Amino acid sequence: MLDHLRVEQVLHEFVAGHILRMLFLFHGDAMNTPNINLTQLTEQFGTDEKCRKALEQLRWKDGAKCPRCDSSATAIANRFQYDCDKCHYQFSVTAGTIFHDSHLSLWKWFMTTALLCEAKKGMSACQIQRTVGMSYKTAWYLCHRIRAAMIEIDKPKLNGQIEMDETYIGGKARGGKAQGITGRGSDKEIVVGIRQRNGELRLFHSKDVRAKTLAKYIRENVSQDVEVIITDDLPAYPRAIGDLPHETVNHTTKEYARYENGACISTNTVESAFSLLKRGIVGSWHKISAKHLAAYLDEMTFRFNRRKRSDLFIDTLRHMVTADPLTFERLTA
Numbered sequence: 519m520l521d522h523l524r525v526e527q528v529l530h531e532f533v534a535g536h537i538l539r540m541l542f543l544f545h546g547d548a549m550n551t552p553n554i555n556l557t558q559l560t561e562q563f564g565t566d567e568k569c570r571k572a573l574e575q576l577r578w579k580d581g582a583k584c585p586r587c588d589s590s591a592t593a594i595a596n597r598f599q600y601d602c603d604k605c606h607y608q609f610s611v612t613a614g615t616i617f618h619d620s621h622l623s624l625w626k627w628f629m630t631t632a633l634l635c636e637a638k639k640g641m642s643a644c645q646i647q648r649t650v651g652m653s654y655k656t657a658w659y660l661c662h663r664i665r666a667a668m669i670e671i672d673k674p675k676l677n678g679q680i681e682m683d684e685t686y687i688g689g690k691a692r693g694g695k696a697q698g699i700t701g702r703g704s705d706k707e708i709v710v711g712i713r714q715r716n717g718e719l720r721l722f723h724s725k726d727v728r729a730k731t732l733a734k735y736i737r738e739n740v741s742q743d744v745e746v747i748i749t750d751d752l753p754a755y756p757r758a759i760g761d762l763p764h765e766t767v768n769h770t771t772k773e774y775a776r777y778e779n780g781a782c783i784s785t786n787t788v789e790s791a792f793s794l795l796k797r798g799i800v801g802s803w804h805k806i807s808a809k810h811l812a813a814y815l816d817e818m819t820f821r822f823n824r825r826k827r828s829d830l831f832i833d834t835l836r837h838m839v840t841a842d843p844l845t846f847e848r849l850t851a
């Protein structure tokens with residue numbers, strides 16, 4: 519009887535482990551540099567104490583610092599807290615960060631962060647709920663907090679060959695499919711993408727595709743020394759781009775790429791980022807509200823721009839332990 523139970527338990531663990539491995543393999547991709555696998559995650563961070571130590575190292579390189587007066591602080595025995603040497607404010611490494619006031623174990627925070635880092639197309643709160651083990655509401659709030667930290671703090675201007683395009687996602691097209699309106703002119707949400715070839719991606723939830731709006735994205739993200747900006751034939755682009763070098767690919771006449779002086783004139787690389795985004799929305803997030811779209815776009819670009827780096831997980835934790843708290847009230851307001 520005992521043996522039977524043991525066999526069942528071993529089998530159960532084996533299957534659970536296998537599903538987790540499948541998840542990692544499925545979401546990992548040949549183009550991703552191995553980041554962190556489950557074995558490393560468990561060995562390095564498998565207890566709350568190990569997680570706490572890691573966060574302390576990421577937040578304070580030269581020992582704990584008081585968040586109120588920046589003085590050095592002394593660890594309080596057996597309490598995971600520090601006491602400021604000067605003002606005697608007592609704090610923990612998670613105080614005033616994205617982890618603030620969370621009752622969830624740090625190990626679950628770390629596991630979820632690792633899963634979100636590994637999932638190229640994103641992962642739904644539902645999947646986190648099942649895989650890590652927590653209520654749906656907790657998983658939803660947790661994912662949003664991790665996402666809130668996945669934001670580029672300094673964004674270098676894009677340069678070289680740049681592709682710019684717009685896409686339409688979510689919602690229902692006005693008039694329905696019968697009228698064939700699925701792109702421009704529908705009431706879907708607009709996403710504007712700018713991608714430097716062999717460089718970084720930026721995605722924006724845009725209110726419209728007017729020249730003034732597009733010009734602002736260009737001003738804020740594209741260098742004045744840009745080699746060329748390639749767009750489709752949306753009429754707003756020439757005015758938005760102004761004096762910068764501009765090439766157009768004529769999508770209305772079904773032209774998708776042509777070669778000029780050895781340069782490929784197409785918007786294919788920004789479009790491949792859009793298709794990843796769309797697969798993410800269909801496959802993992804299912805339905806996202808317009809309200810949170812910008813946060814999802816930030817998450818996707820953060821991960822995308824680090825896809826060849828091996829420190830995505832650690833870099834995300836570094837952002838989390840320096841990001842401001844995000845209360846449930848503010849998130850749902």
Ligand SMILES: [Zn+2]
Pocket residue numbers: 584585586587588589602603604605606607
């Ligand atoms: Zn202090």
